[in-house]
Amino acid sequence: MLTRDALKADLDRRIARAHAVMKAKDLKLLIAVCAGAPHHNGWIRYFTSAEMWGGRVLLLIRPDSMTRHIVMRSTYDAEWVRQQALDTTVDSTLIEQVSPMERTIQLVAEATGGTGRIGMLRMHALTPVEYHAFTKAFPDLEVQDLTNEFNQIRQIKSAFEIEAVKETGRILARGMDMFARIARPGRLALEIAGEVDGYLKGQGCFWGRVKYSLDQRPFTTFAHPDRRLSRDDVILFQFVHSGPLGYWYELARVHSFVDLPADTKRRLETMELTIREVAKVAVPGGTYRALSETADRVFRDAGFAVVGKHTFDCHAIGTDETEGPSPPPADWQFKENMVLGVHPATLLEGGYGFLLCENFLVQSGGAVALSPMTSFYRRLEAS
Secondary structure, three states, rough: OOOOHHHHHHHHHHHHHHHHHHHHHOOOOEEEEEOOOOOOOOHHHHOOOOOOOOOOOEEEEOOOOOOEEEEOHHHHHHHHHHHHOOEEEEEEEEOOOHHHHHHHHHHHHHOOOOOOEEEEEEHHOOOOOHHHHHHHHHOOOOEOOHHHHHHHHHOOOOHHHHHHHHHHHHHHHHHHHHHHHHHHOOOHHHHHHHHHHHHHHHOOOOOEEEEEEEEOOOEOOOOOOOEEEEOOEEEEEEEEOOOOOOEEEEEEEEEEOOOOOOOHHHHHHHHHHHHHHHHHHHOOOOOOHHHHHOOOOOOHHHOOOOEEEEEOEEEEEEOOOOOOOOOOOOEEEEEOOEEEEEEEOEEEEEOOOOOOOOEEEEOOOOOOEEEOOOOOOEEEEOO
């Protein structure tokens, strides 16, 4: 299903949807500001299937053309983008010695004549210099920030996109299996993470990071260069990676070389129950508030003292790691075929919490996990 023809068809669907919005709003142009790789370059992936390798990219879509237009500075980065982008013109401005914004201003003038209305995605990512240059060039042009509206569109995944997310999940699950095979007491944690990350990169997961929590707190980081795994460690191993087609996935599981201590086992079992329970309320029409309160309730019902949240409990995920407001508002509603990065964020007394992560597809009968991993815990060989 993840063929080039299927990808092109899905990209064309997205452009057609953008055209419909532009027609309804009488827009002469749509501009996406792509900056802040790796986490904020998702619009270039969403509309062209190209990856932004560095710098800043401005993506232009006209209401009367299926051809996208990318403006960027580096000639080298532009060659990378040309290898991936479908039906896209790619301009590099380095040789001309002008900025991407200067070239974009020329294109906007050609498309609009300096009047009418255009839309922007991630308008807030314009630098002060870019914003000043643009508004000075077009005092009579109305600019609408449509980031939120288009986020709501891309949050609903097509069958092609759901399969692309599943493929990322399958790759990360194999990476988790690799970790289980090579993790041993005495080995450097950072070295193990590097080997697994190298495998993921070889599978097409260009952007991403491998992290640990080794103290039963919910904060995952790179391991200290001198930190070696020990026999008594409780290891939370986490991936946050984008797959070959640019769809992000968050996956984390707990491991140990010996039986878990009773209190640790109880916290982990309650977290597993929490994930199952929040999946039940991640249905069309369900709200972020209901999901968040469900997570805390499960822990309180199990007798734990809940002291707060260490992050937010879930978010929309796709070609950006977060496709929408961060953190989500309490009344944010889930919709059919939305993909959520779920990581219940209940913080327990003593600072304890397992940041278990999984991507879920919102369905009417309850959200469904998109990786093939069924258990959140694995006992490892100690020798």
